[in-house]
Amino acid sequence: MVSFEGYGNYETAWCPGCGNHAILEALKKALVTAELLPYRVLIVSGIGQAAKSPHYLNVNFFNGLHGRALPAATGAKLANPDLNVIVESGDGCNYGEGGNHFLAAIRRNIDVTLLVHDNQVYGLTKGQASPTTAEGFVTKAQPAGVPSIPFNPVAVATAMQAGFVARGFSGNVDHLSDLIVKAMAHPGFALVDIMQPCVSFNKVNTFAWYKQRCQPVSEDHDPTDWEQAMKVAFTWGDRIPIGVIYHNQRPAFETHFSALKRGPLIKQPVNTTKLAGILESFA
Amino acid sequence: MVSFEGYGNYETAWCPGCGNHAILEALKKALVTAELLPYRVLIVSGIGQAAKSPHYLNVNFFNGLHGRALPAATGAKLANPDLNVIVESGDGCNYGEGGNHFLAAIRRNIDVTLLVHDNQVYGLTKGQASPTTAEGFVTKAQPAGVPSIPFNPVAVATAMQAGFVARGFSGNVDHLSDLIVKAMAHPGFALVDIMQPCVSFNKVNTFAWYKQRCQPVSEDHDPTDWEQAMKVAFTWGDRIPIGVIYHNQRPAFETHFSALKRGPLIKQPVNTTKLAGILESFA
Amino acid sequence: MPETVLNIMIGGEAGQGLVTIGQLLAKSLVRAGYFIVVTQSYQSRIRGGHNTYTIRVSPDEIQASQESVDLLVALDKQTIDLHQDEMSARGLIVVDEAFDRRGDNYVLVPYKQLSPERFANIAGLGVLSVMLGLDGPLVATAMDEFFGKKNEEMVKQNSQVLVGSRAWAEALDKSLARRLPAVTNPQKRLLMNGNEAIALGALSAGVKFLSFYPMSPATSIALTLAAKAEAMGLIVEQAEDEIAAINMALGASYAGATAMVSTSGGGFALMVEGVSLAAMTETPIVIVVAQRPGPATGLPTRTEQGDLEFVLHAGHGEFPKGIFAPGTIEQNFYLTRRAFELAEEYQGPMFVLTDQFMADSYRAVTPFEVADLPAVRPIELQILPKMNYQRYAITESGVSPRLLPGYTKHVIGADSDEHTTDGHLTEDLAVRVQMQDKRYRKLTGLSAEVTPPECRGEEHPDLLLVCWGTTRGAVHEAATRLKTEGRSVGTLHFSQVWPLVPEQFMNHLNGAKQVVAVEGNATGQFARLIRTTTGFHISRQILRYDGLPITPEYILKNLASV
Amino acid sequence: MPETVLNIMIGGEAGQGLVTIGQLLAKSLVRAGYFIVVTQSYQSRIRGGHNTYTIRVSPDEIQASQESVDLLVALDKQTIDLHQDEMSARGLIVVDEAFDRRGDNYVLVPYKQLSPERFANIAGLGVLSVMLGLDGPLVATAMDEFFGKKNEEMVKQNSQVLVGSRAWAEALDKSLARRLPAVTNPQKRLLMNGNEAIALGALSAGVKFLSFYPMSPATSIALTLAAKAEAMGLIVEQAEDEIAAINMALGASYAGATAMVSTSGGGFALMVEGVSLAAMTETPIVIVVAQRPGPATGLPTRTEQGDLEFVLHAGHGEFPKGIFAPGTIEQNFYLTRRAFELAEEYQGPMFVLTDQFMADSYRAVTPFEVADLPAVRPIELQILPKMNYQRYAITESGVSPRLLPGYTKHVIGADSDEHTTDGHLTEDLAVRVQMQDKRYRKLTGLSAEVTPPECRGEEHPDLLLVCWGTTRGAVHEAATRLKTEGRSVGTLHFSQVWPLVPEQFMNHLNGAKQVVAVEGNATGQFARLIRTTTGFHISRQILRYDGLPITPEYILKNLASV
Numbered sequence A, B: 001m002v003s004f005e006g007y008g009n010y011e012t013a014w015c016p017g018c019g020n021h022a023i024l025e026a027l028k029k030a031l032v033t034a035e036l037l038p039y040r041v042l043i044v045s046g047i048g049q050a051a052k053s054p055h056y057l058n059v060n061f062f063n064g065l066h067g068r069a070l071p072a073a074t075g076a077k078l079a080n081p082d083l084n085v086i087v088e089s090g091d092g093c094n095y096g097e098g099g100n101h102f103l104a105a106i107r108r109n110i111d112v113t114l115l116v117h118d119n120q121v122y123g124l125t126k127g128q129a130s131p132t133t134a135e136g137f138v139t140k141a142q143p144a145g146v147p148s149i150p151f152n153p154v155a156v157a158t159a160m161q162a163g164f165v166a167r168g169f170s171g172n173v174d175h176l177s178d179l180i181v182k183a184m185a186h187p188g189f190a191l192v193d194i195m196q197p198c199v200s201f202n203k204v205n206t207f208a209w210y211k212q213r214c215q216p217v218s219e220d221h222d223p224t225d226w227e228q229a230m231k232v233a234f235t236w237g238d239r240i241p242i243g244v245i246y247h248n249q250r251p252a253f254e255t256h257f258s259a260l261k262r263g264p265l266i267k268q269p270v271n272t273t274k275l276a277g278i279l280e281s282f283a
Numbered sequence C, D: 001m002p003e004t005v006l007n008i009m010i011g012g013e014a015g016q017g018l019v020t021i022g023q024l025l026a027k028s029l030v031r032a033g034y035f036i037v038v039t040q041s042y043q044s045r046i047r048g049g050h051n052t053y054t055i056r057v058s059p060d061e062i063q064a065s066q067e068s069v070d071l072l073v074a075l076d077k078q079t080i081d082l083h084q085d086e087m088s089a090r091g092l093i094v095v096d097e098a099f100d101r102r103g104d105n106y107v108l109v110p111y112k113q114l115s116p117e118r119f120a121n122i123a124g125l126g127v128l129s130v131m132l133g134l135d136g137p138l139v140a141t142a143m144d145e146f147f148g149k150k151n152e153e154m155v156k157q158n159s160q161v162l163v164g165s166r167a168w169a170e171a172l173d174k175s176l177a178r179r180l181p182a183v184t185n186p187q188k189r190l191l192m193n194g195n196e197a198i199a200l201g202a203l204s205a206g207v208k209f210l211s212f213y214p215m216s217p218a219t220s221i222a223l224t225l226a227a228k229a230e231a232m233g234l235i236v237e238q239a240e241d242e243i244a245a246i247n248m249a250l251g252a253s254y255a256g257a258t259a260m261v262s263t264s265g266g267g268f269a270l271m272v273e274g275v276s277l278a279a280m281t282e283t284p285i286v287i288v289v290a291q292r293p294g295p296a297t298g299l300p301t302r303t304e305q306g307d308l309e310f311v312l313h314a315g316h317g318e319f320p321k322g323i324f325a326p327g328t329i330e331q332n333f334y335l336t337r338r339a340f341e342l343a344e345e346y347q348g349p350m351f352v353l354t355d356q357f358m359a360d361s362y363r364a365v366t367p368f369e370v371a372d373l374p375a376v377r378p379i380e381l382q383i384l385p386k387m388n389y390q391r392y393a394i395t396e397s398g399v400s401p402r403l404l405p406g407y408t409k410h411v412i413g414a415d416s417d418e419h420t421t422d423g424h425l426t427e428d429l430a431v432r433v434q435m436q437d438k439r440y441r442k443l444t445g446l447s448a449e450v451t452p453p454e455c456r457g458e459e460h461p462d463l464l465l466v467c468w469g470t471t472r473g474a475v476h477e478a479a480t481r482l483k484t485e486g487r488s489v490g491t492l493h494f495s496q497v498w499p500l501v502p503e504q505f506m507n508h509l510n511g512a513k514q515v516v517a518v519e520g521n522a523t524g525q526f527a528r529l530i531r532t533t534t535g536f537h538i539s540r541q542i543l544r545y546d547g548l549p550i551t552p553e554y555i556l557k558n559l560a561s562v
C-alpha cells in the first residue's frame, strides 16, 4: 500500500521558507498518486541543495556527483527499466556542470523524469550565478552583474523536441504534483523545470516575484502542437507559463536495445554456448 | 600585405576528396578578404580531423584538447581582445565532448567565430556517430543504428539567440568564404556550421547528398527577424538552407569587463598603490 | 602556556550570526595587538545544523588551534551539549539565561533584555568583549566598519545593543573576566585567512585572469579576487564547469594573461586533462587546490590533506610540475607569488595545495610590503626575436623562448600533440624523445629553485616531527611543549612538497633518533613520498582524517602511542 | 633463433590495404600452426602517411616483436626508404617493379600485370604467401571469409588476383623463398589482439554494460563488444563524453549490471572524479585504460606505459583499488575476468592497464574453455535480507552486504557524501573515521588475492630483469637470449601492479646481483612504485618512450649501457 507516510518524514537541512520543502511535498504526493511503491522508485541526484532531496524520502537513491545525475540515471534505467527513475537536482547541477548531459538526455529520450529545482542561483555554495540567473544579477562572484544571458531550459528542451516538457512552481504544490505525475507517466525523457525561491541567496526572484508571474498555460494550449508549444516555451517575462508545454510520442531510448527485451540485465545469465561460438569465430 | 599565399601552403593529413580541403580554402579566402594579417589571427582548435586545420595555415594557433576549443578561445580573447579569434573543430568536438561549452559560449556572446566542420561523424576515430549523425545511421559502434535524434546546432543556437548563426557547405567555397567573412565581422559569438562530406566514414551524407539539399536561404530572408529565423533554422530535410540565418546586436562578452577598457591584459602593470590600499583594508 | 592563551569558541546554528561575532571579535583582537588563530567548523547547509567559529588568542605569537575551550559562547543549547566536555578547568560557558542551564562555570546572559532577537549576536559580542577586556571603541569601530555599507538604521540599533550589553557585562563578577595580558605597543597587523592571502599573493604577482567554478573550500579565493577585479584590472570569470575553467585559463595564459584557477579535489579531478595540456603546450598556470575530505563529495566543508599524491600524479603522460603547501598566512601569500614566478619561468603547471582549515583560518599578519614586490617578470613585448623564431626550441634548460601571439610578426603555435620546435604536430619519433627530454630538463631547474624545508630545534634530536602544509603550526607548538618538558625535539616542515631535494633534508632525517610524520590523511602520503624519493621510511605516523585540523593536543596524545 | 623466426613487415600509406594483407596473412599463419606477434604502427590519419603491420612468426612460441626485418613488403617507396636500414642479413624487400628500385635483395612484383590497382594488396598477399610456403587453399579460405560479407563480385575478383599472383610467385627463384619449418600437427588457435581478449574476457565474466567515448587505442574494445551486444544481451552505449561514460556505468552497476568503461589517458583524465565516486558509493566497476604517449594528445596512435602512477593515484580522497597489467593475450582475457571478480567482491574500481602495442598486437592463443568459466558471482536477488538491512554495514572485511534497488522491499541508498551505514549523508565525524577505515580494510582482502608476479630463471641470478604489463614478451626473450650466451638471468613480471605484496617478490629482488627495471616510459614509474612499497631501489633502468614497443633487441642493446 502506497501512502504519503510510507515515503517517510525526515528532518531536512534546508532553510526555513525555502521552496525545496514544497517541491518535496509535491513529489511525495505525486508518488502516492502514481501508486509507486518506494522500493520501485529510484531517485538519482547530483550535489546541491536540491540534490539532497532523495535523502528526505524513503526511496532508492543514488546521490552522485555534481552535474552528473543524468548519466547515472541513464545507466540505472538501462540496467533495470523496471525502476521508476527520477532525477532531482538544481539548475546549476543540470544546466551548468551537467549541461552536456541535459542535451544528450533529450536526444536519447531516456525514460527518466528530470525535476530541476530552479532557484536561478547556486544555493549550496552560497549564491553565485547559475545558468538561469538573470543578466545583470549581482552576486559576490559577479559583483558587476552577470554578463551572460540566461539559459531557458524549457525553450531549449522544446526546441530540441524533448519527449515531455513542463514548467512548475513550488508555490503551487497541487499543480506541481500533477505535473510530476504526468511527467512520470510519460514514456520517455520528461523535464519539469520548477521555479523555486531561494530565500537566502536570491532576493530578486522571490516567492512573490514568481507568484505574480507563474500562471498556468491557457486551457486550450495543445502540448502536442510543437509550433504552439515553442511560443509558450519562449514566453518569459511578466508572465511565466507553468504547466505541460510540450510532449511527443518518440519511442523511449530503452526500447532500442534488444538486450532489454528479456528484462533487467541482471536477470540474464551469460550464454556460454553463444560465447563459445563467438570465440570460435576467432579461430 | 595580406595575400592568399601569405597564409601558407601546407601538406595536409586529410583524405583526398575530403570536404576539409575546401573549407580550408574558404577560410584562407575569407582571411584575405577581411585583410587580416596572419599574426593578428588566432585559431583555436580541439582534436579531430577538422581540428588539424590551423596546422595548415600560417597563423597563431592553439590546438588544445578534444572538445575544449571554445573555453580556450574565450580565455585568449579575454586576455587579448585585439586578436581575431576563430575556433575551428568538428561536430564531435563542439557538440559532443564540448556541448556544454557551446551552450556557454552562446550565452556569453564572446566575440569568437566558431567554424564547425560538420561531417556528421567522428572522422579521426574512424566513423562512430557524432551528435549530428542521423537517427538509424549504422556504424561499428552503433551496429543497430544510432538510437538518438540528431542535434541541430543551428536551431539550438538560434533558439538561444546566439549573436550570429549561419550554415555553410564545403561544396560552395565562395558562399562559405563570404559567410566566414561575415561571421568574423560580427562583434559577438558567431557560429558557422559547415556541411562537410567525409569520404571515408560517411557514406550517407555524401557530397552529392549535400549538394542536392544545401540551398541558399531565400533572398528576402531577414536574419534580424528571430521568428522568421527560427523557421529557417529548423528546416532540415530535402532542403537544407545555407546562409546567414540569424543575427542580433547583443554586446559582446568582452565589453562587460572594465579591465579590458585599458587594452590587452598583458599591457596593464600591477598598480602597487592600489594593491597597498587593498592590503590596508585588511588591517 | 595556559595563562596567556585563550581559546574562544562561538557555536550555534548556521544563520545565527556566529561568524559575525567571530569576525568582529577577531578584528578587535588583532587591532588590540593580539595574535589569533581561527578555526571554522561548519556543515554543508545554509541554515541550522551546528557550526563553530573558534578564536585562539594570545599576546605571544601562536600558529595552531586548540581543542580545549576556555570560553564557549553557545548561541543554542546543542552547542553546550556538544562541547561541554571540551571545557578547560577554568572554562566558562556563556549562554542565554532562557536556556535554563546553570552551573558555576556558566555566564547567563539576558539576551532578550539586551537586544531584539536579530541582534542577539551583537549582544553576545558585547558581553564577550568585556570579559576579554577589550576597549569599547575598538569593538564599536570594527562593528561600524562591518555594517557601514549596509543601512544606517541597522548600524544605530547594533550600536545600542553593543553599548547596552557591554554595560551589563561590566557589572559581572570579576571572577568571570578572562582578560588577556594587554599588549602595550600593538603592532599593526592584518586580519587575513589563507584564501585571502592566496588571492592577495596572486594580485601582487600580477594575476590577470582567474577562471573558476564554485567549490568549497576554494570559492573564497575567487570571491576575493572578484571583489578586486575592477580596481586591479583583472578578469575573474565563473566558468560553466571546471573543465572550461582550466582551458579558459590556459587560453588566457597563452595569449599573455598571468592566469590561475582555484578549486577543490572533485573540481580538480575535472581539470586533470587540462594539467596535462598545460605541460604539453608549456603554458604557465597556477592551480590552487583547497583540499577537503574525500572520496567523492565526502565531507565538503571539513579539512584534510588527502590529495597530495593525487595532485602530484595528476595528468596523463609524464611531465614536471611543482607543488607548494603553505603552512602560514605569510606562506600562502609569498608561495603563491612564487608559484606564479616558477610557472612563468618554467612555462607549465605550478600548484598551491591548501585545505579547508587554512582556507578559513584567520590570523594576524605583519603587512606585506607590496611596493617592493615586483610583479612576475612579464614577457617583453617589444623584443625583436630572431628571424628564425622557434617557440619550442630545444634548449639546455628545457625552457624555450616564449612570445605572445599578436605582438610580433611571428605566429605562435601551441599544440597538444607531440610537436616540432615550431609547435606543429609531428609523428617523428626522434623528435618526440627530444621534446620529452627537453620538457623534463625543466625539473632540474625547478629542483635547483626548491624552497627548502624549515628545520627547527636540535640538530640531532631524539624526536623529529616531519610535516607539510597546514599542519606546521600544530607541529611547532607540540614540539615547543615537548621541549618545555625537557624532551629533545626537532621539526621539519615542507612548504614545497615537490620536487623534493634530498640533500636539503636527509641529514635531518638521518640525524634523529626517531622520526614521526604528522599528516592530515589516512595513509601517510607525504611519508610515502619521502620514501619514494629518498628510500627513508618513516614508519611512525600521526594521522588524522576525521575532517578536523591537527592540533598540538592531538599530536601529543598520539605521540604516546606511536 | 634466426632460422625459425621470421619478421615480416608490410608498409605503406593508410588506405592502401596493408592491414588487410596483414590480417589475412596472420590468420593463415595461425591456422597453419605458427605463433605470431603482430606490431601495428600507424599515424593519426585515415589516408596517407606511413603505416606498418609487422608479423613476427615462428613455429615455436614467441611473445615479442622484433626490430630487424626479414621480409619487407613495401607498398610505397617511402616504406623502402624508411626501413631498408632495418633489414636483416638475409632480408628481402618485396616491391612493385614500377618503383624502379632494384638490388640483390629485391623481389620485384609486376603488380600492374597481376591485379587491378584496388586489389594490389591481394596480389601482395599472394606473393608473400608463396614465399612463406603457405598453402593456397588456406589463404584463399581466409580471404573468402574476410570478404564474404561484402559483395560477391569482389570476392571473385580477389580470388582471381590471389591465384594469379601465387602462380607468378611459384615461378620465383628458390633463393627468394622464406619458408618456415612446417608445423606438422597444427593446434587450433585463435587469432586475437589484446583489446579483443579484454572484450571477450569481459563477456565471459558476464559484462552487461559498457559505456565509452571513442579514443585510440581503446576504441576496439567497445567495438568488439558492440558487435556482440545483441547476441550476448548487453548494452554498449557511446556516451556524450567520458564523464557521462563513467557515471552511466556506475548508475548501471548500482542497478545491477556488471559494468565497465574503456578509454585512454586523456579520456581517463575526465573519469577521475567518477573513480572517486565508485570508491565512495562502493560500486563495482572495471576501468580499462589503454595507454598511449602523453602529455595531452601526445602521440595518439603510439604506445607507452606512462600512466601507471596517474591511474594509481587517480581520484580525490583516499581509497583502495586494484590494477592489472596483462602481459599476454591470455592474461588480457583472464585478468579482465579477474578484475570483474574483484570489482564485484570488493565493490569498487578495478583497473586493467594496457597500451597501444598490446591493444593492436594479434597473437595465436589456445582457445579458452568458456564453458568452465563461471560468470562473476551475481548478486542473489531472491535472498531475503535481514529486516535491519544496512547497505554500508561496518564489517571486518570492509565489504558490506550489497543488494540491488527494486528487488526487495529494502530501499538502497548510495551517496557520494560521507554517509551512515544506511547510505544517508552525515556530518558525524566519528562515523567518517569508521567508514574510511571500513573502506580501507578492503585493501587487506585485495592484497590477499593479488596475482603474484611471475618469476622465471635462476633463483639467484646475476641479472634480474623486472617488468610489468605489455613488456613481458620482450623481457622474456631478451633473458632467453642472454641465457643462451651463458649469462645468469632471471625475470620478474608483474601482471598485477597494485596492490603490491612485498613477500611475493622481495626474495627475488634481494637474491639477484643486479636488478634492472624495463619500462615503456621516461621516468621508471614501476621501479619507483617498488621503492615506495618496499624501499628497494632499482636504480638501473631500461626505458623507452619514443612511442614504439620495447623489443628484445632494445633491451639487449641498452643492457650494455646500464
Ligand SMILES: Cc1ncc(C[n+]2csc(CCOP(=O)(O)OP(=O)(O)O)c2C)c(N)n1
Binding pocket: A047, A048, A049, A050, A051, A065, A066, A089, A090, A091, A092, A093, A094, A117, A119, A121, A122, A123, A124, A125, A130, C213, C214, C215, C216, C242, C266, C267, C270, C297
Ligand atoms: C565537480 C564539482 N564542482 C563544484 C561543486 C560544488 N558545488 C556543490 S553544490 C553547487 C551548486 C549547486 O547549485 P544548484 O545545482 O543550482 O543547486 P542548489 O544548491 O541551488 O539547489 C556547487 C557548485 C561540486 N560539489 N562538485
Ligand SMILES: Cc1ncc(C[n+]2csc(CCOP(=O)(O)OP(=O)(O)O)c2C)c(N)n1
Binding pocket: B047, B048, B049, B050, B051, B065, B066, B089, B090, B091, B092, B093, B094, B117, B119, B121, B122, B123, B124, B125, B130, D213, D214, D215, D216, D242, D266, D267, D270, D297
Ligand atoms: C578526451 C578525449 N576523448 C576522446 C578523444 C579521441 N578523439 C579524437 S578525435 C575524436 C572525434 C573527432 O570527431 P569530430 O570532432 O567530429 O572531428 P572529425 O574528425 O570528424 O573532423 C575523438 C573522439 C580525445 N582525443 N580526447
Ligand code: SF4
Binding pocket: A013, A014, A015, A017, A018, A019, A020, A049, A050, A119, A123, A124, A197, A198, A199, A200, A201, C046, C047
Ligand atoms: S540556500 Fe536557498 S536553496 Fe538552499 S536551502 Fe536555503 S533557501 Fe533553499
Ligand code: SF4
Binding pocket: B013, B014, B015, B017, B018, B019, B020, B049, B119, B123, B124, B197, B198, B199, B200, B201, D046, D047
Ligand atoms: S576521415 Fe573523413 S573527415 Fe577525416 S580526412 Fe578523411 S574524409 Fe575527411
Ligand SMILES: [Mg+2]
Binding pocket: A048, A090, A091, A092, A117, A118, A119, A120, A121, A122, A123, A130
Ligand atoms: Mg540552484
Ligand SMILES: [Mg+2]
Binding pocket: B048, B090, B091, B092, B117, B118, B119, B120, B121, B122, B123, B130
Ligand atoms: Mg566530425
